[in-house]
């Protein structure tokens with residue numbers, strides 16, 4: 012270390028010592044506040060009524076008592092809030108104590124201004140004697156943006172009041188662990204490759220980590236965007252789309268703090284395993300997780316009685332190259348528009364209702380309901396029409412009470428009541444029941460009212476709307492609404508598809524495309540108001556969403572700004588309609604407020620793995636790898652399945668560390684591989700549902716569950732010509748290969764898949780048995 016560098020270390024160490032000193036005092040003060048406020052709260056609670064002036068004999072006395080109780084409660088809440096806030100702040104300081112900051116930027120803002128030294132960390136911390144003197148800046152503070160943007164000298168950053176100009180004179184990476192400055196490194200660039208490389212070389216973890224210290228410039232743009240209604244992040248596998256969006260959530264919560272809660276941000280993720288994988292990132296940054304769910308969960312919680320096609324079934328169906336034109340049509344944005352058009356027409360005619368029953372008899376017939384529904388004038392919209400109908404229906408139910416009271420079943424029930432039961436039931440009578448006649452009337456009314464309550468609830472919950480029939484009616488009506496020829500279909504083909512859907516539906520089964528249609532129809536026909544609260548919506552692996560689904564989400568969350576993360580090269584479910592995806596988006600969102608950011612650098616895998624994988628794609632040329640080296644991918648060609656298992660078992664026993672995934676095409680294959688490896692004496696864990704947890708060690712996992720995840724070593728099971736015969740599976744092979752961080756081994760029983768013939772033979776090692 013030269014003298015200059017040694018001096019820099021000394022200066023930084025001295026400053027760190029100072030900051031840690033302040034942190035220690037601040038922690039002590041907070042600890043004190045917590046102790047005192049808790050004690051005060053306890054004291055107030057135990058003496059609550061002693062301290063309240065209780066006077067109840069006069070009206071003034073009662074008023075005074077009320078005021079006194081309220082004051083006492085306010086005091087209690089104040090103390091409670093105080094220690095809760097202090098506890099939260101203390102946690103932040105404890106995090107800073109472990110890692111005070113990770114970067115420094117020296118800059119001047121405005122002519123003749125003094126040089127400012129900005130230290131960037133996970134949270135802000137001000138000097139004890141001067142609240143305006145920030146010793147540490149939160150990485151999300153507007154000024155910190157210049158650290159992540161490239162270059163030095165004059166730069167601008169976006170502050171809430173507009174753009175600000177600064178002159179950046181120094182960018183310094185710092186590695187601080189507890190009380191020690193471990194690394195000081197000046198860089199001219201944005202975030203130097205050195206720390207990034209060091210981070211990426213580490214072994215993977217079953218939980219994703221935050222990347223605040225090494226956010227790259229394009230990622231910074233994604234994180235800090237507040238203007239776009241639609242932000243599309245198209246990026247290669249491993250380019251940090253997911254990482255960036257999680258930091259974006261943290262940024263938004265900071266930027267709009269006080270006005271935005273984690274419950275107003277929703278992330279749609281590819282599967283439950285992925286949710287588990289990313290679950291620690293936000294807590295690590297001191298924020299709570301946003302709402303997280305899969306699209307499947309979003310729908311299935313509303314249709315508990317229907318069995319929706321599973322992720323696996325959907326994947327297997329889509330592997331079939333003969334993908335029905337019908338499904339493509341149903342998945343399109345146009346189909347959503349058709350549905351809207353159909354729902355609009357329901358204002359004039361065509362709503363399907365069910366009879367409202369009471370004790371097995373028709374109380375209000377569907378014809379009667381239809382008549383009521385359509386007798387309101389043209390100005391009613393679907394929502395008002397329904398509400399008005401409901402209140403009419405409730406009135407009718409009430410009118411039935413009088414006649415129902417005279418029915419035999421009522422009389423029989425009352426005659427069978429015991430003395431105690433009668434006493435109990437009449438205890439709530441508002442006026443004394445003088446005669447037996449009065450008592451009888453009271454009981455009969457009560458009985459009938461209670462029995463009608465179920466009917467009332469059904470009305471309130473729209474149970475008289477026959478959604479199942481409406482859904483079938485809609486499918487039948489489609490040929491009248493659109494010329495099937497324009498979407499590459501004809502009447503017999505459509506009819507056949509409808510028959511299959513109806514048959515499955517009657518058996519309680521429904522596909523993922525159909526369930527979206529079913530629920531959208533339910534919402535539209537009933538004029539449901541969408542959710543106005545959600546402010547930001549994120550979709551990971553958005554390339555797997557159909558135009559219909561995106562339109563339905565937009566309809567559901569009309570106030571939310573959308574961020575879509577996708578890699579059109581990894582469209583596992585909808586690959587053939589990938590180009591349609593972007594076209595449909597431009598119809599859903601105003602292009603003027605849409606921004607598209609392309610991430611081309613892949614951070615996950617070594618240069619060797621990235622170079623290899625990108626050649627599997629015709630469009631892969633633009634993907635760059637981050638300069639991290641490793642061994643060449645290996646294609647191991649063996650003669651038989653037995654030899655393949657033997658090879659796999661040997662490999663697993665020798666050189667593996669960290670996480671290893673054996674990725675198979677289907678779940679069925681995963682079962683076989685697990686059983687065979689166990690027969691060879693190797694312990695492995697099978698991931699067969701998305702509800703399992705990821706752990707270290709060796710996992711066997713089908714491709715569709717490995718989406719979005721990463722592992723130190725990846726072994727692809729049997730990517731042979733036989734198993735992956737054509738081009739349509741190239742994207743799947745690409746997705747599987749790009750799960751590997753350090754090492755990739757591909758096993759093939761017999762000739763490897765044709766996908767590999769596109770790859771330069773120098774970029775992998777072919778080992779033949």
Ligand SMILES: Nc1ncnc2c1ncn2[C@@H]1O[C@H](COP(=O)(O)OP(=O)(O)OP(=O)(O)O)[C@@H](O)[C@H]1O
Nearest residue numbers: 222225226227248249250251252253254614615719
């Ligand atoms: N700026 C960064 N600093 C450090 N690590 C990063 C950075 N960007 C990405 N990474 C790491 O690269 C890996 C891949 O990132 P991520 O999973 O976000 O990529 P992705 O684009 O969502 O990938 P895929 O589409 O394949 O799911 C992760 O381990 C992530 O932590």
